[in-house]
Amino acid sequence: MIYALDSNIVSYLLKNDDAVKRRFQNAVNYNNPYVIPPLVYYEVKR
DSSP: OOEEOOHHHHHHHHTTOHHHHHHHHHHHHTTOOEEOOHHHHHHHHO
8 A cells, every 4th residue: 555645644743743653653664655745745845
């Protein structure tokens, strides 16, 4: 499964939300790929 992170998830990760970090880390541990779409990158970067 490929995970596409939305701006809310990226924001929660940047704020160190424990529940979101745990789920994301579980996905990474199972070698699931993830992407950050260009629009999400723009929203978070600005």
